Amino acid sequence: MPESESTSLTPRDEFQQEFGRSLEAGTFVSLTLNQPAKGRDLPAKQVVRPVTVRDELLLQWTVREGTQEKHRNRSVTESRECLSRILPDDYRQATLSTTQAEWQFRQGKRRDLLQKHQRSRPAPEVNHNREKQYLIPEGTPAPFLVELGVMTPEGRVKADRFRKFRQINRYLEFVEDIYRLLPESGPIHVTDFGCGLSYLTFALHHLLHVIHGREVELVGIDRNESVTSRAAEIAQRLGLSGLKFSSSEVSCHIPSTDLSHITDSPLHLAVSLHACDTATDATLIWAVQAKAAVILAVPCCQHELAPQLHSTALELFQQHGILREQFSSLATDALRSAALEAAGYQTQVVEFIDLEHTPKNLLLRAFRRDVDTSTDARCLQARRQFEALKTLLGVQTLAIEPLLPPLN
Numbered sequence: 117m118p119e120s121e122s123t124s125l126t127p128r129d130e131f132q133q134e135f136g137r138s139l140e141a142g143t144f145v146s147l148t149l150n151q152p153a154k155g156r157d158l159p160a161k162q163v164v165r166p167v168t169v170r171d172e173l174l175l176q177w178t179v180r181e182g183t184q185e186k187h188r189n190r191s192v193t194e195s196r197e198c199l200s201r202i203l204p205d206d207y208r209q210a211t212l213s214t215t216q217a218e219w220q221f222r223q224g225k226r227r228d229l230l231q232k233h234q235r236s237r238p239a240p241e242v243n244h245n246r247e248k249q250y251l252i253p254e255g256t257p258a259p260f261l262v263e264l265g266v267m268t269p270e271g272r273v274k275a276d277r278f279r280k281f282r283q284i285n286r287y288l289e290f291v292e293d294i295y296r297l298l299p300e301s302g303p304i305h306v307t308d309f310g311c312g313l314s315y316l317t318f319a320l321h322h323l324l325h326v327i328h329g330r331e332v333e334l335v336g337i338d339r340n341e342s343v344t345s346r347a348a349e350i351a352q353r354l355g356l357s358g359l360k361f362s363s364s365e366v367s368c369h370i371p372s373t374d375l376s377h378i379t380d381s382p383l384h385l386a387v388s389l390h391a392c393d394t395a396t397d398a399t400l401i402w403a404v405q406a407k408a409a410v411i412l413a414v415p416c417c418q419h420e421l422a423p424q425l426h427s428t429a430l431e432l433f434q435q436h437g438i439l440r441e442q443f444s445s446l447a448t449d450a451l452r453s454a455a456l457e458a459a460g461y462q463t464q465v466v467e468f469i470d471l472e473h474t475p476k477n478l479l480l481r482a483f484r485r486d487v488d489t490s491t492d493a494r495c496l497q498a499r500r501q502f503e504a505l506k507t508l509l510g511v512q513t514l515a516i517e518p519l520l521p522p523l524n
Contacts, residue, residue: 149207455502
Protein backbone atom coordinates (compact mmCIF):
# COMPACT_ATOMS: atom_id res chain seq x y z
CA MET A 117 0.00 0.00 0.00
CA PRO A 118 2.21 2.91 -1.24
CA GLU A 119 2.24 6.29 0.44
CA SER A 120 1.88 9.48 -1.58
CA GLU A 121 5.17 10.71 -2.97
CA SER A 122 4.11 14.36 -3.12
CA THR A 123 6.65 16.69 -1.45
CA SER A 124 5.16 20.08 -2.29
CA LEU A 125 1.89 19.50 -0.45
CA THR A 126 1.11 18.29 3.05
CA PRO A 127 -0.86 15.01 3.23
CA ARG A 128 -3.91 17.00 4.35
CA ASP A 129 -3.61 19.45 1.46
CA GLU A 130 -3.11 16.66 -1.07
CA PHE A 131 -6.17 14.83 0.25
CA GLN A 132 -8.20 18.04 -0.10
CA GLN A 133 -6.86 18.45 -3.63
CA GLU A 134 -7.83 14.91 -4.65
CA PHE A 135 -11.31 15.46 -3.21
CA GLY A 136 -11.71 18.57 -5.35
CA ARG A 137 -10.33 16.86 -8.44
CA SER A 138 -12.74 13.95 -8.12
CA LEU A 139 -15.68 16.35 -7.93
CA GLU A 140 -14.50 18.31 -10.97
CA ALA A 141 -13.86 15.15 -12.99
CA GLY A 142 -17.11 13.46 -11.99
CA THR A 143 -15.26 10.46 -10.46
CA PHE A 144 -16.30 11.03 -6.82
CA VAL A 145 -17.95 8.01 -5.15
CA SER A 146 -17.87 8.68 -1.39
CA LEU A 147 -16.03 10.32 1.49
CA THR A 148 -15.87 8.83 5.00
CA LEU A 149 -14.68 10.71 8.09
CA ASN A 150 -14.01 8.82 11.33
CA GLN A 151 -11.93 8.81 14.53
CA PRO A 152 -13.17 12.08 16.06
CA ALA A 153 -10.53 14.12 17.86
CA LYS A 154 -10.37 13.59 21.61
CA GLY A 155 -12.54 15.92 23.62
CA ARG A 156 -14.82 16.68 20.66
CA ASP A 157 -18.52 15.82 20.98
CA LEU A 158 -18.90 14.58 17.41
CA PRO A 159 -20.57 11.64 15.65
CA ALA A 160 -18.26 8.65 15.35
CA LYS A 161 -18.48 8.75 11.58
CA GLN A 162 -19.71 10.96 8.76
CA VAL A 163 -20.33 9.66 5.24
CA VAL A 164 -20.63 11.88 2.17
CA ARG A 165 -22.21 10.73 -1.10
CA PRO A 166 -23.42 12.51 -4.25
CA VAL A 167 -27.16 12.96 -4.76
CA THR A 168 -29.36 14.80 -7.24
CA VAL A 169 -32.13 16.97 -5.81
CA ARG A 170 -34.39 18.86 -8.22
CA ASP A 171 -31.89 18.12 -10.96
CA GLU A 172 -29.02 19.74 -9.02
CA LEU A 173 -25.95 17.76 -7.94
CA LEU A 174 -25.39 18.02 -4.18
CA LEU A 175 -23.34 16.13 -1.59
CA GLN A 176 -25.32 14.42 1.16
CA TRP A 177 -23.60 14.32 4.56
CA THR A 178 -24.92 11.50 6.75
CA VAL A 179 -24.36 10.93 10.49
CA ARG A 180 -25.87 8.37 12.85
CA GLU A 181 -27.19 9.52 16.22
CA GLY A 182 -28.40 6.59 18.28
CA THR A 183 -30.65 4.53 16.03
CA GLN A 184 -31.40 7.36 13.62
CA GLU A 185 -29.55 8.65 10.59
CA LYS A 186 -29.55 12.36 9.88
CA HIS A 187 -28.86 13.83 6.46
CA ARG A 188 -27.77 17.25 5.33
CA ASN A 189 -27.33 18.22 1.69
CA ARG A 190 -24.57 20.68 0.88
CA SER A 191 -23.42 22.19 -2.38
CA VAL A 192 -20.09 21.12 -3.85
CA THR A 193 -18.47 24.42 -2.84
CA GLU A 194 -19.87 24.26 0.70
CA SER A 195 -18.72 20.65 1.05
CA ARG A 196 -15.15 21.51 0.07
CA GLU A 197 -15.11 24.35 2.59
CA CYS A 198 -16.56 22.10 5.29
CA LEU A 199 -13.92 19.40 4.75
CA SER A 200 -11.21 22.04 4.91
CA ARG A 201 -12.47 23.13 8.35
CA ILE A 202 -12.95 19.75 10.02
CA LEU A 203 -9.90 17.83 8.77
CA PRO A 204 -7.87 17.04 10.82
CA ASP A 205 -9.05 19.21 13.74
CA ASP A 206 -12.36 17.34 14.17
CA TYR A 207 -11.62 13.98 12.52
CA ARG A 208 -8.26 12.23 12.47
CA GLN A 209 -8.97 9.83 9.60
CA ALA A 210 -10.66 10.18 6.21
CA THR A 211 -11.18 7.90 3.21
CA LEU A 212 -11.90 9.21 -0.28
CA SER A 213 -13.27 6.71 -2.82
CA THR A 214 -13.29 7.54 -6.53
CA THR A 215 -13.95 5.45 -9.61
CA GLN A 216 -10.18 5.04 -10.10
CA ALA A 217 -8.60 4.95 -6.63
CA GLU A 218 -9.04 5.13 -2.87
CA TRP A 219 -7.20 7.67 -0.75
CA GLN A 220 -6.72 7.28 3.03
CA PHE A 221 -5.63 10.16 5.25
CA ARG A 222 -4.52 9.50 8.84
CA GLN A 223 -3.28 11.94 11.45
CA GLY A 224 -0.25 10.35 13.10
CA LYS A 225 1.53 11.16 16.33
CA ARG A 226 4.63 12.43 14.53
CA ARG A 227 3.39 13.11 11.03
CA ASP A 228 0.29 12.81 8.91
CA LEU A 229 0.05 10.01 6.35
CA LEU A 230 -1.67 9.76 2.97
CA GLN A 231 -1.95 6.40 1.24
CA LYS A 232 -3.39 5.49 -2.14
CA HIS A 233 -4.95 2.22 -3.34
CA GLN A 234 -5.39 1.64 -7.06
CA ARG A 235 -8.84 0.13 -7.50
CA SER A 236 -11.78 0.54 -9.83
CA ARG A 237 -15.26 1.32 -8.55
CA PRO A 238 -18.48 1.84 -10.52
CA ALA A 239 -19.83 5.37 -10.70
CA PRO A 240 -22.46 5.98 -7.99
CA GLU A 241 -26.18 6.26 -8.64
CA VAL A 242 -26.89 9.88 -7.71
CA ASN A 243 -30.63 10.07 -8.37
CA HIS A 244 -32.44 11.23 -5.24
CA ASN A 245 -36.05 10.92 -6.28
CA ARG A 246 -36.42 10.12 -9.95
CA GLU A 247 -34.24 10.18 -13.02
CA LYS A 248 -34.44 13.28 -15.17
CA GLN A 249 -34.46 12.53 -18.88
CA TYR A 250 -32.35 15.20 -20.54
CA LEU A 251 -32.22 15.92 -24.26
CA ILE A 252 -28.45 15.81 -23.88
CA PRO A 253 -28.03 12.92 -21.41
CA GLU A 254 -25.25 12.53 -18.91
CA GLY A 255 -22.94 9.63 -19.71
CA THR A 256 -22.85 10.27 -23.46
CA PRO A 257 -20.07 12.70 -24.42
CA ALA A 258 -21.24 15.76 -26.35
CA PRO A 259 -18.13 17.18 -28.05
CA PHE A 260 -19.11 20.82 -27.53
CA LEU A 261 -19.74 20.25 -23.80
CA VAL A 262 -16.37 18.54 -23.46
CA GLU A 263 -14.69 21.42 -25.31
CA LEU A 264 -16.43 24.01 -23.11
CA GLY A 265 -15.46 22.22 -19.90
CA VAL A 266 -18.92 21.03 -18.84
CA MET A 267 -18.30 17.31 -19.47
CA THR A 268 -15.32 15.02 -19.16
CA PRO A 269 -14.24 13.10 -22.30
CA GLU A 270 -16.10 10.11 -20.83
CA GLY A 271 -19.38 12.05 -20.71
CA ARG A 272 -19.46 12.71 -16.97
CA VAL A 273 -20.80 16.15 -16.02
CA LYS A 274 -18.29 17.95 -13.82
CA ALA A 275 -19.68 18.65 -10.38
CA ASP A 276 -19.14 22.40 -10.53
CA ARG A 277 -20.74 22.58 -13.99
CA PHE A 278 -23.93 20.65 -13.27
CA ARG A 279 -25.98 23.85 -12.99
CA LYS A 280 -24.79 24.91 -16.43
CA PHE A 281 -25.59 21.41 -17.76
CA ARG A 282 -29.12 21.67 -16.36
CA GLN A 283 -29.58 25.19 -17.77
CA ILE A 284 -28.55 24.06 -21.25
CA ASN A 285 -31.01 21.17 -21.22
CA ARG A 286 -33.82 23.34 -19.87
CA TYR A 287 -33.25 25.79 -22.70
CA LEU A 288 -33.35 22.96 -25.24
CA GLU A 289 -36.71 21.84 -23.86
CA PHE A 290 -38.18 25.21 -24.86
CA VAL A 291 -36.74 24.85 -28.36
CA GLU A 292 -38.00 21.27 -28.58
CA ASP A 293 -41.50 22.55 -27.80
CA ILE A 294 -41.50 24.63 -31.00
CA TYR A 295 -39.56 22.21 -33.22
CA ARG A 296 -42.80 21.01 -34.87
CA LEU A 297 -43.30 24.54 -36.21
CA LEU A 298 -40.01 24.50 -38.11
CA PRO A 299 -39.80 23.27 -41.73
CA GLU A 300 -40.07 19.50 -42.10
CA SER A 301 -37.40 19.36 -44.80
CA GLY A 302 -34.46 21.37 -46.04
CA PRO A 303 -32.03 23.42 -43.97
CA ILE A 304 -33.25 25.24 -40.87
CA HIS A 305 -32.09 28.87 -40.74
CA VAL A 306 -31.49 30.24 -37.24
CA THR A 307 -30.10 33.50 -35.87
CA ASP A 308 -28.99 33.80 -32.24
CA PHE A 309 -28.69 37.43 -31.13
CA GLY A 310 -26.32 38.27 -28.28
CA CYS A 311 -24.89 34.75 -28.20
CA GLY A 312 -22.22 35.68 -25.63
CA LEU A 313 -20.04 32.73 -24.60
CA SER A 314 -22.18 30.57 -26.93
CA TYR A 315 -22.99 27.62 -24.66
CA LEU A 316 -26.61 27.78 -25.76
CA THR A 317 -25.75 28.47 -29.39
CA PHE A 318 -23.69 25.29 -29.56
CA ALA A 319 -26.47 23.44 -27.71
CA LEU A 320 -29.07 24.66 -30.23
CA HIS A 321 -26.91 23.45 -33.13
CA HIS A 322 -26.48 20.09 -31.36
CA LEU A 323 -30.24 19.70 -30.87
CA LEU A 324 -31.14 20.46 -34.47
CA HIS A 325 -28.19 18.86 -36.27
CA VAL A 326 -27.17 15.92 -34.04
CA ILE A 327 -30.37 14.95 -32.22
CA HIS A 328 -32.83 15.70 -35.04
CA GLY A 329 -30.37 15.06 -37.87
CA ARG A 330 -31.27 18.26 -39.72
CA GLU A 331 -29.15 20.48 -41.92
CA VAL A 332 -28.72 23.75 -40.04
CA GLU A 333 -27.54 27.23 -40.96
CA LEU A 334 -27.07 28.91 -37.58
CA VAL A 335 -25.48 32.32 -37.05
CA GLY A 336 -24.49 33.52 -33.58
CA ILE A 337 -24.27 37.32 -33.31
CA ASP A 338 -22.52 39.28 -30.57
CA ARG A 339 -20.89 42.70 -30.50
CA ASN A 340 -17.86 41.30 -28.62
CA GLU A 341 -15.46 40.25 -31.37
CA SER A 342 -13.19 38.29 -29.02
CA VAL A 343 -16.16 36.16 -27.95
CA THR A 344 -17.32 35.41 -31.49
CA SER A 345 -13.75 34.69 -32.63
CA ARG A 346 -13.28 32.14 -29.85
CA ALA A 347 -16.65 30.52 -30.61
CA ALA A 348 -15.78 30.34 -34.32
CA GLU A 349 -12.48 28.63 -33.50
CA ILE A 350 -14.27 26.02 -31.38
CA ALA A 351 -16.85 25.40 -34.11
CA GLN A 352 -14.09 24.93 -36.68
CA ARG A 353 -12.08 22.67 -34.37
CA LEU A 354 -15.12 20.46 -33.78
CA GLY A 355 -16.06 20.45 -37.46
CA LEU A 356 -19.57 21.77 -36.83
CA SER A 357 -21.09 22.35 -40.24
CA GLY A 358 -23.51 25.22 -40.73
CA LEU A 359 -22.47 27.06 -37.55
CA LYS A 360 -20.83 30.46 -37.84
CA PHE A 361 -20.44 33.59 -35.75
CA SER A 362 -20.56 37.29 -36.58
CA SER A 363 -19.46 40.33 -34.61
CA SER A 364 -22.27 42.83 -35.21
CA GLU A 365 -24.14 45.52 -33.31
CA VAL A 366 -27.91 45.17 -33.20
CA SER A 367 -29.59 48.46 -32.33
CA CYS A 368 -33.04 49.97 -32.56
CA HIS A 369 -31.42 52.69 -34.63
CA ILE A 370 -29.86 50.33 -37.22
CA PRO A 371 -32.22 49.18 -40.00
CA SER A 372 -32.43 45.48 -40.74
CA THR A 373 -30.68 45.95 -44.08
CA ASP A 374 -27.45 46.62 -42.16
CA LEU A 375 -27.55 42.99 -41.05
CA SER A 376 -28.36 41.60 -44.47
CA HIS A 377 -24.88 40.10 -44.67
CA ILE A 378 -25.84 37.63 -41.95
CA THR A 379 -28.42 35.70 -43.94
CA ASP A 380 -30.30 36.17 -47.18
CA SER A 381 -32.46 33.07 -46.60
CA PRO A 382 -35.89 32.84 -44.95
CA LEU A 383 -35.43 33.01 -41.19
CA HIS A 384 -37.10 30.10 -39.42
CA LEU A 385 -36.03 30.77 -35.83
CA ALA A 386 -34.74 33.94 -34.12
CA VAL A 387 -33.36 33.64 -30.59
CA SER A 388 -32.46 36.44 -28.17
CA LEU A 389 -31.44 35.50 -24.63
CA HIS A 390 -30.58 38.24 -22.14
CA ALA A 391 -30.07 41.05 -24.61
CA CYS A 392 -29.79 43.94 -22.18
CA ASP A 393 -32.41 46.68 -21.98
CA THR A 394 -33.50 47.93 -25.42
CA ALA A 395 -31.22 45.46 -27.23
CA THR A 396 -34.12 43.01 -26.81
CA ASP A 397 -36.38 45.44 -28.67
CA ALA A 398 -33.79 45.78 -31.43
CA THR A 399 -33.62 42.02 -31.94
CA LEU A 400 -37.41 41.70 -31.94
CA ILE A 401 -37.71 44.45 -34.55
CA TRP A 402 -35.05 42.84 -36.73
CA ALA A 403 -36.62 39.38 -36.38
CA VAL A 404 -40.06 40.68 -37.37
CA GLN A 405 -38.65 42.61 -40.32
CA ALA A 406 -36.84 39.41 -41.37
CA LYS A 407 -40.22 37.61 -41.13
CA ALA A 408 -38.91 35.04 -38.65
CA ALA A 409 -41.33 32.13 -38.35
CA VAL A 410 -40.61 31.65 -34.63
CA ILE A 411 -39.09 34.07 -32.11
CA LEU A 412 -37.78 33.12 -28.65
CA ALA A 413 -36.69 36.04 -26.46
CA VAL A 414 -35.71 36.28 -22.79
CA PRO A 415 -35.34 39.98 -21.88
CA CYS A 416 -33.27 41.29 -18.99
CA CYS A 417 -32.03 44.53 -17.35
CA GLN A 418 -34.98 46.65 -18.43
CA HIS A 419 -34.35 50.33 -17.67
CA GLU A 420 -36.24 52.19 -20.40
CA LEU A 421 -39.72 52.38 -18.87
CA ALA A 422 -39.10 53.20 -15.19
CA PRO A 423 -37.87 56.81 -15.68
CA GLN A 424 -40.94 57.56 -17.83
CA LEU A 425 -43.59 56.52 -15.31
CA HIS A 426 -45.52 59.69 -14.51
CA SER A 427 -49.06 58.45 -13.95
CA THR A 428 -50.45 59.50 -10.56
CA ALA A 429 -52.34 56.20 -10.43
CA LEU A 430 -48.97 54.43 -10.18
CA GLU A 431 -47.48 56.47 -7.33
CA LEU A 432 -47.65 53.51 -4.96
CA PHE A 433 -45.38 51.47 -7.23
CA GLN A 434 -42.94 54.36 -7.50
CA GLN A 435 -42.49 54.69 -3.74
CA HIS A 436 -40.49 51.46 -3.50
CA GLY A 437 -37.52 50.72 -5.72
CA ILE A 438 -38.07 46.99 -5.98
CA LEU A 439 -41.77 47.41 -6.85
CA ARG A 440 -40.96 50.10 -9.40
CA GLU A 441 -38.35 47.87 -11.03
CA GLN A 442 -40.51 44.74 -11.19
CA PHE A 443 -43.62 46.61 -12.31
CA SER A 444 -41.65 48.35 -15.07
CA SER A 445 -40.18 45.04 -16.19
CA LEU A 446 -43.58 43.33 -16.40
CA ALA A 447 -45.17 46.32 -18.13
CA THR A 448 -42.33 46.40 -20.68
CA ASP A 449 -42.81 42.74 -21.54
CA ALA A 450 -46.59 43.21 -21.76
CA LEU A 451 -46.03 46.02 -24.27
CA ARG A 452 -43.57 43.88 -26.23
CA SER A 453 -46.08 41.04 -26.33
CA ALA A 454 -48.80 43.39 -27.60
CA ALA A 455 -46.44 44.85 -30.20
CA LEU A 456 -45.63 41.37 -31.52
CA GLU A 457 -49.35 40.56 -31.69
CA ALA A 458 -49.96 43.79 -33.59
CA ALA A 459 -47.19 42.82 -36.00
CA GLY A 460 -48.97 39.58 -36.86
CA TYR A 461 -47.55 37.11 -34.34
CA GLN A 462 -49.26 34.79 -31.88
CA THR A 463 -47.46 35.48 -28.62
CA GLN A 464 -47.05 33.48 -25.41
CA VAL A 465 -45.33 34.61 -22.21
CA VAL A 466 -43.99 31.79 -20.04
CA GLU A 467 -41.58 31.43 -17.13
CA PHE A 468 -37.98 30.73 -18.02
CA ILE A 469 -35.73 29.25 -15.33
CA ASP A 470 -32.22 30.61 -15.69
CA LEU A 471 -29.45 29.62 -13.32
CA GLU A 472 -26.85 32.03 -14.57
CA HIS A 473 -28.65 35.35 -14.22
CA THR A 474 -31.76 36.04 -12.20
CA PRO A 475 -33.55 32.96 -10.78
CA LYS A 476 -36.69 33.55 -12.85
CA ASN A 477 -37.23 35.39 -16.11
CA LEU A 478 -39.96 35.56 -18.71
CA LEU A 479 -39.70 33.95 -22.12
CA LEU A 480 -41.55 35.56 -25.02
CA ARG A 481 -42.55 32.99 -27.65
CA ALA A 482 -43.92 34.38 -30.89
CA PHE A 483 -45.21 32.48 -33.93
CA ARG A 484 -45.75 34.32 -37.21
CA ARG A 485 -49.27 34.30 -38.67
CA ASP A 486 -49.84 34.87 -42.36
CA VAL A 487 -52.23 37.82 -42.02
CA ASP A 488 -52.69 41.38 -43.21
CA THR A 489 -51.86 43.40 -40.09
CA SER A 490 -53.84 46.39 -41.37
CA THR A 491 -57.13 44.49 -41.37
CA ASP A 492 -56.71 41.48 -39.06
CA ALA A 493 -58.94 41.92 -35.99
CA ARG A 494 -56.42 40.37 -33.61
CA CYS A 495 -53.64 42.67 -34.81
CA LEU A 496 -55.81 45.75 -34.53
CA GLN A 497 -56.97 44.85 -31.03
CA ALA A 498 -53.37 44.36 -29.89
CA ARG A 499 -52.46 47.74 -31.37
CA ARG A 500 -55.25 49.41 -29.38
CA GLN A 501 -54.19 47.58 -26.20
CA PHE A 502 -50.61 48.74 -26.70
CA GLU A 503 -51.68 52.37 -27.00
CA ALA A 504 -54.07 52.08 -24.03
CA LEU A 505 -51.38 50.71 -21.70
CA LYS A 506 -48.86 53.26 -22.91
CA THR A 507 -51.35 56.05 -22.13
CA LEU A 508 -52.14 54.60 -18.70
CA LEU A 509 -48.44 54.51 -17.84
CA GLY A 510 -47.89 58.06 -19.03
CA VAL A 511 -45.11 56.94 -21.37
CA GLN A 512 -44.11 59.02 -24.39
CA THR A 513 -41.90 56.78 -26.54
CA LEU A 514 -40.62 53.20 -26.43
CA ALA A 515 -37.86 51.43 -28.33
CA ILE A 516 -40.25 48.68 -29.45
CA GLU A 517 -42.54 51.08 -31.36
CA PRO A 518 -40.86 50.73 -34.80
CA LEU A 519 -42.15 47.15 -34.75
CA LEU A 520 -45.77 48.39 -34.81
CA PRO A 521 -47.61 48.63 -38.12
CA PRO A 522 -49.01 52.13 -38.79
CA LEU A 523 -52.52 52.96 -37.62
CA ASN A 524 -55.06 53.55 -40.38
